[in-house]
Amino acid sequence: MKFLAFAAVASAFVIPDASVVSQLVLADNKAAAKASAAADVVHEAVDAVKAGVSKSVDAVHNWVAGAFDTDNELNTLADDMDFDALSPKDLPIFDPILTGGKSKVSNLTLYQLIASSNYTTQFASLVDEFPALVALLNTTTVEDAAAVNHTVFVPVDTAFDALPGWNTTTDPVVRESIARYHIGLGDFPYKVLFATHTVPSLYHEPLLGGAAQRLRVRFAKKLGVRVNFAARIVSANVIVSNGVVHAVDTVVVPPTFVGRQLSFVPDHYSTLLLAMNVSGFTEYIHGLTNLNGSTVLAPSNMAFTLLGPELNAFLFNSPRGLKYLHALLRYSTVPNATVYSDAFYGPAELAPLPPVAGVPGFVERLHYQLPTLLGNTTVSVNVTSVPGYSVMLVNNKVRVAVQDGVAKNGVIQEVNRVVFPPPPATMPGSPWVDPPVKTVADLVARLGPYVDDDGDDEIVVAGSPAVAPASANEL
Structure with missing residues (x-):
């Protein structure tokens, strides 16, 4: 084959x-x-x-x-993603609608904007499961220790349609890790993303010593900014009172x-x-x-x-x-x-x-x-x-x-x-x-x-195949 x-x-x-x-x-x-x-x-x-x-x-x-502990379930989610279900032509423009490629400025908070959009209802529901995240995305006062601006790469609802097992994933640790991984630490408007390679997220990884797991961002010709190779920003730069919102066409699962x-x-x-x-x-x-x-x-x-x-x-x-x-x-x-x-x-x-x-x-x-x-x-x-x-x-x-x-x-x-x-x-x-x-x-x-080398092993002659051909039975 x-x-x-x-x-x-x-x-x-x-x-x-x-x-x-x-x-x-x-x-x-x-x-x-x-x-x-x-x-x-x-x-x-x-x-x-x-x-x-x-x-x-x-x-x-x-x-x-x-x-x-939650790695296996995260892997299963990634394995089940059906990206053929997503068509760029079918993706909605993020609400509020952007015109002429210019930023939309709002006096709402990050949470208020996401919760009020007709196209991000599933991500809003996910965030609602974690009161601490709701509070964080609503915070605007510098007196609060958690009050730093954030950048949310919010998946539109059609992105969740490519996760058939999403509604059966009940582990709160898994669900919170996914929510947190969409939230970048700091302000990253679209023009800043052009000059950015990685963005620290709100998800902290134990195997990185508890450091912020990063999101890879790169600009690709004709595709715009991609997040972790797959997620494409389909609508950018809703500037709110405590950060920036970009809509993406794919749910980004922690690696x-x-x-x-x-x-x-x-x-x-x-x-x-x-x-x-x-x-x-x-x-x-x-x-x-x-x-x-x-x-x-x-x-x-x-x-x-x-x-x-x-x-x-x-x-x-x-x-x-x-x-x-x-x-x-x-x-x-x-x-x-x-x-x-x-x-x-x-x-x-x-x-x-x-x-x-x-x-x-x-x-x-x-x-x-x-x-x-x-x-x-x-x-x-x-x-x-x-x-x-x-x-x-x-x-x-x-x-x-x-x-x-x-x-x-x-x-x-x-x-x-x-x-x-x-x-x-x-x-x-x-x-x-x-x-x-x-x-x-x-x-x-x-x-x-x-190398602990006794030197008495026969060297394979040049031109010998480095690997054996595969057969269908080996898959």
């Missing part, structure tokens, strides 16, 4: 329902278009997919021990674990998921119970392809190579520090160094030197930002191709090449000018100091 083309090895992941691909795809505009096409193909295999969840992927989904997020996009990360499984990294990371956030430098399928057949054959098809694959994955994981393109959660000693001088208020340059799970190695991340755009470079060389994939226990930064630790001092080059890693000998020289 056509969906087999997505797989490196089908047993390493489960192709998700098309609705999940639509919501959580980590891709730029071109890749998003490919994901949309992929979603159409996946419709043909939904029944087979639901029956073929593998144990290895379940382990990846539970990336860190001590999962939040799940890094591993599960990766599995939602097999055409990007199937090779990485396979690497986690066959190298034992899944079991290793699952055993780390003291992680408090993380940054995962996630190589795309293309990044692994660029290694070439010799290195892939060695890494995936030989017991010796699996040790080096495990080391690569450990180097690509920053524990206890979550680095977004415009925010940082972690210890003060790992916070970015003072910005490099640029144009005041315009160009910002930040530098991070971060620990990894590979011994005492560190990885550098440089962020150069102007309003609405940023470039992230890892070790001054590898570009982050897709930024800020928010996750329950950290953030995914997709890299366009596999990241290697800086060369040892005995090797020519420096951390900033890496000699290329093109052969098995190069890779062994680079990672050898961090």
Whole structure:
């Protein structure tokens, strides 16, 4: 069947329902278009997919021990979302009606506006279940400790129509977490969103140390501002007495674990998921119970392809190579520090160094030197930002191709090449000018100091397949 083309090895992941691909795809505009096409193909295999969840992927989904109790129900909601039920042409204009693209100013509070709209009745009912949220969205006095302006990305009623299990979701923790995740901390009118990468929400995530879970916002040509890749702002800038309201066409569910997020996009990360499984990294990371956030430098399928057949054959098809694959994955994981393109959660000693001088208020340059799970190695991340755009470079060389994939226990930064630790001092080059890693000998020289390698394993010859072809029975 056509969906087999997505797989490196089908047993390493489960192709998700098309609705999940639509919501959580980590891709730029071109890749998003490919994901949309992929979603159409996946419709043909939904029944087979639901029956073929593998144990290895379940382990990846539970990336860190001590999962939040409501995670399974949140995942079920996301899996059940039917985005084909939404048509942009059928979406109503937010009430009050905006004209000419200009802001509508109201003296109402956030809650009053949402409660009075004919198109946000379901979200208003959800908020009504939690008196503290009602009070917060009604607060205008600075004397109140909770009185800060907020930005509400309010789903229109048709967005809830794509959640068939919504009315049966009775867990108040789940329902409140969803409500809170639509509320941003601070004022973010539409023009500010153009220059914003992530927005802190009112939902605080235990696996981020209790920090505000963030909403990814990006402007896409012809689509406007997207929230978490899927939700589109269909009506913007109702300015009220205590904040801003934007109407979105999709309910935004708090994100799940890094591993599960990766599995939602097999055409990007199937090779990485396979690497986690066959190298034992899944079991290793699952055993780390003291992680408090993380940054995962996630190589795309293309990044692994660029290694070439010799290195892939060695890494995936030989017991010796699996040790080096495990080391690569450990180097690509920053524990206890979550680095977004415009925010940082972690210890003060790992916070970015003072910005490099640029144009005041315009160009910002930040530098991070971060620990990894590979011994005492560190990885550098440089962020150069102007309003609405940023470039992230890892070790001054590898570009982050897709930024800020928010996750329950950290953030995914997709890299366009596999990241290697800086060369040892005995090797020519420096951390900033890496000699290329093109052969098995190069890779062994680079990672050898961090691998227990007896050197007696047979190396698979160049050109051997790095992965076996999938069969329909493996799904």
